[in-house]
Amino acid sequence: MPTIVVEVMPKAELLDPAGKAVATTLGKQGRSHFSGVRIGKRFELTVDEVTDAVLAEARELADELLSNGVIEDVVSVRVAE
Template sequence: MPTIVVDVMPKPEILDPQGKAIAGALPRLGFTGFAAVRQGRRFELTVEGEVTDEVLAQARQAAEDLLSNPVIEDVVNVTVLAEAAPAGEPVPAEDAEGQNA
């Protein structure tokens, strides 16, 4: 069954204490060269049947109305995991307006 992936991130003006904590831990663990970290959330919606433009539009609407808090978060990505793609590599899908989501 196809899967739609929705990524939600805090708006740039919102403080991200988890991201700051991770950014502070990275150099202590030997990971250098990273200036900042922002932590978001990922949702995977399993689709029954084919992913159509209507299904993508519903996923985007669900992301904006239910999966995110529009006051402090942005829906930054809505993609379809193609069956032929290697695991974990999203394939961009067009949203209801015909643009890459």
């Protein structure tokens, strides 16, 4: 069955304490290539078929139900390969 992937990240201007904790751990491990970490969400929506209407509904869901517009941005709504 086809899958629509929705990706949501915390807004750039907000702190992300969990991401910060991972970044601090990486620094302590001497992994100096990685200067920042942010943690968001990835939703897989299983659908019967992918049509323009279903994709439009998925975009609506992403904005209204799957993300909190005050603190998060929807960065991608796409059909999984």
